[in-house]
Amino acid sequence: MLGMLANLFKVLNSDASPGQVALGFAFALFIGLTPFLSLHNFIVLFLVFIIRVNLSAFFLGCALFSLVAFGIDPLSISLGQTLLNLPELQDFWVGLYQSDFWRATKFNHTLLLGSLTISSILFIPLFLILTLLINVYRDRFMKWFETLKISKLIKASKFYKLYEKLGA
Amino acid sequence: MTKWIRWSGLIGFTVLIAILAIFWMFAAAPIIKFSIEKFGSDAVGAKIDVAEVNLGFNPLVLSISGVEVADKSAPMSNLVSFENAVADLSLFPLLLGKSIIQDMSLEGVEFGSIRKISGALEGNDEDINPEVVESSAANQTSVSNNKADSVQDKSSGPSSEAIPSADEILAREPLVTITRGEKFKLSLAEHKKELNESIALVPNTSAMKEYQNNLDLVMAGKLKSVEDFKARKKALDKIKVQFKIDQKAIKRAQAAIKSAKKDLGSQWPLLKKAPGEDYKNIKGKYTLDANGTSNLTALLFGDDAGGYAKTGLKYYEKLSPLLASDEEAELVQAQQDKRLTGSFIHFPTDRPLPDFWLKNLSFSAKLPLGEVAVVVKDITHQQDVINKATTLKADGRNMHNLKALTLNGVLDHRNGQGKDTFDLNIQQWQLQGLNLGLAGLELNQSNLNVQADVIFKGSDMNAHGQGQFSKAEFSSKDRTVLAKEMVAALTHIDTFVVSGKAQGELASPNLSIQSDLDNKLSRAFNKRLKQKQSELEKQLKQKLADKLLSYSGDYEDQLRELNATEGGLGDTSKAMGKMAKAEVSSYEDQLKADAKAKADKKKAKLKDKLENKFKKLF
Numbered sequence: 093m094l095g096m097l098a099n100l101f102k103v104l105n106s107d108a109s110p111g112q113v114a115l116g117f118a119f120a121l122f123i124g125l126t127p128f129l130s131l132h133n134f135i136v137l138f139l140v141f142i143i144r145v146n147l148s149a150f151f152l153g154c155a156l157f158s159l160v161a162f163g164i165d166p167l168s169i170s171l172g173q174t175l176l177n178l179p180e181l182q183d184f185w186v187g188l189y190q191s192d193f194w195r196a197t198k199f200n201h202t203l204l205l206g207s208l209t210i211s212s213i214l215f216i217p218l219f220l221i222l223t224l225l226i227n228v229y230r231d232r233f234m235k236w237f238e239t240l241k242i243s244k245l246i247k248a249s250k251f252y253k254l255y256e257k258l259g260a
Numbered sequence: 261m262t263k264w265i266r267w268s269g270l271i272g273f274t275v276l277i278a279i280l281a282i283f284w285m286f287a288a289a290p291i292i293k294f295s296i297e298k299f300g301s302d303a304v305g306a307k308i309d310v311a312e313v314n315l316g317f318n319p320l321v322l323s324i325s326g327v328e329v330a331d332k333s334a335p336m337s338n339l340v341s342f343e344n345a346v347a348d349l350s351l352f353p354l355l356l357g358k359s360i361i362q363d364m365s366l367e368g369v370e371f372g373s374i375r376k377i378s379g380a381l382e383g384n385d386e387d388i389n390p391e392v393v394e395s396s397a398a399n400q401t402s403v404s405n406n407k408a409d410s411v412q413d414k415s416s417g418p419s420s421e422a423i424p425s426a427d428e429i430l431a432r433e434p435l436v437t438i439t440r441g442e443k444f445k446l447s448l449a450e451h452k453k454e455l456n457e458s459i460a461l462v463p464n465t466s467a468m469k470e471y472q473n474n475l476d477l478v479m480a481g482k483l484k485s486v487e488d489f490k491a492r493k494k495a496l497d498k499i500k501v502q503f504k505i506d507q508k509a510i511k512r513a514q515a516a517i518k519s520a521k522k523d524l525g526s527q528w529p530l531l532k533k534a535p536g537e538d539y540k541n542i543k544g545k546y547t548l549d550a551n552g553t554s555n556l557t558a559l560l561f562g563d564d565a566g567g568y569a570k571t572g573l574k575y576y577e578k579l580s581p582l583l584a585s586d587e588e589a590e591l592v593q594a595q596q597d598k599r600l601t602g603s604f605i606h607f608p609t610d611r612p613l614p615d616f617w618l619k620n621l622s623f624s625a626k627l628p629l630g631e632v633a634v635v636v637k638d639i640t641h642q643q644d645v646i647n648k649a650t651t652l653k654a655d656g657r658n659m660h661n662l663k664a665l666t667l668n669g670v671l672d673h674r675n676g677q678g679k680d681t682f683d684l685n686i687q688q689w690q691l692q693g694l695n696l697g698l699a700g701l702e703l704n705q706s707n708l709n710v711q712a713d714v715i716f717k718g719s720d721m722n723a724h725g726q727g728q729f730s731k732a733e734f735s736s737k738d739r740t741v742l743a744k745e746m747v748a749a750l751t752h753i754d755t756f757v758v759s760g761k762a763q764g765e766l767a768s769p770n771l772s773i774q775s776d777l778d779n780k781l782s783r784a785f786n787k788r789l790k791q792k793q794s795e796l797e798k799q800l801k802q803k804l805a806d807k808l809l810s811y812s813g814d815y816e817d818q819l820r821e822l823n824a825t826e827g828g829l830g831d832t833s834k835a836m837g838k839m840a841k842a843e844v845s846s847y848e849d850q851l852k853a854d855a856k857a858k859a860d861k862k863k864a865k866l867k868d869k870l871e872n873k874f875k876k877l878f
Binding site: 140142169173189201202 | 263273355603
């Protein structure tokens, strides 16, 4: 936990652009909240690899959202079930079901559809909010925060040093 | 825009994917082999051995060779085995983790082949049926030989014992005649011994004569002196002592005879009744009437019908759980997981994709009856996904002694309970030398048409079958009465129908086999049986009477002898008493007579003296 916190501050205080960090976190939504072995995650990983998103933020986000997923899985399943059983959407689902590609996405899985929907809904707002927050943090709080005792404590911790050493 | 693209990431991702693809290409076949052996063994509960797995990529073909599925209950034999299997796989579903096999053909399929090493999984020993293990281990020959052995076993079975002859019945039954007879025999021997011992002590005729002689000697002549008297008295006393001993012996012998007569007399009526009681019991037990013959069909055909059904059920029980949907298990598993897994919702489609789907399986199996070509369609554990039931069609080809054999099956597990139906049709099955297992009966030849259907619903089964026999000829090697009579009765029957039912719980269904043969046999048999039964009854009675005689022997003669001996002893006793008394009274008489004579003499002398005196006075 301390390591994650140290990494978070490391990322926040790095030279990476707020957009890249925010995008890393936003992409992590998909990996963290949805079942890992899915086609969309393969696409997300592909995008994360080729787009200059902050990988530290991405992996940190994956870890964080995986923990969050435990709490919101019931909600995801319920949402997925509702969507898949919605009469208005039946034709749409049946249409998708006829395609091997869409079948490969496992869209008809309640948890996957629910969590993917939540991730998709949160993706852009999270990207925008995080970009804004990181900018605000860097402009107003970064210097003040570095003077705080907790910040010094984190910087002095072996995890932080290790992360610095690895250049994460 | 290009500043947003990470070229190193693109290269890294491509390299990663390439490594994964190469790894999959090389590792896929061993992984498939491992998966079949590991998960297959877990599902079947016994070892599944795979010799080799090859994966071809253009087209995508999976080839599996040397597959042996061990029998859980008989680990030294295989439930099924095949030499080679070739499966055409669909690539795209495989990438999604779905094993969709378009066609699969099996070669060298065998059922019940012998294994070189045990197929039991570790820790599964309790499921092994020791009898099956023993028989399969002992039997290293082919399936056809198994059949031959079983027929042979049956022929050496209870055929000659099914309905035995009078002698066999008497040998087999716990007869009261024997029990009481043995007791009577023992008592008789004991009494005889006691009688012999006691009678041996009783004086015989010569001893009695000697007594008389001795007495005569003692009594002969007149006492000459006091010494003579004393000597004679001493001899008389000696005889008296012997008299007392002999009288005691006579009394003992009389008591022994009395006891023997009382004891044997009380046992005798019971022994006499015993054959009657035995006969009654035996008659009740071995009733050979029409009711008895109604069980003949089950006796004749029960084993074979039961044997085929048992084999069929065994394979059904193995396969059925594999077809059942595992959605429920998935749900339970999901509830147990910390992170919920969700579930798939399936929609109508022309191209369903279950996790596993073998669309078309074809193989031919060599059975003792000939070659059977089997086609199974739509094998999957997710029938609800494909919305199709698994269908089976087996056709006999190049069958020996059989015109046609077809087996159709539909295994529908789309609903929770599941419903599986099978129907079997056999035409013109020429049966030859079929041992029927009763009274050495053999169906020399017959044409058989079979129609059977069975429905499995959940754990219940409902099976009906009918076999139409025509041109039937029977014979028997047994020389028992039953065998001869059966053959005589069956001579006039050349067509009959056997129908069977099995209903109820799959594990223990209620079985019944009926046939018009019962009625036909009843009529033919009853007539013969009435005749033969009276003969048997007569024989039984005679045999029981003989048995009684063997125990009682010439009891009545002996009883007469006992009575005679008792009478003789009485006479001897009386005679001895008389002798003793006669001797004593003679001696006293002699003394009295002597005394009287002396007194009379004295009296006469005194009288003479008085008369002389009176004469002198007058």
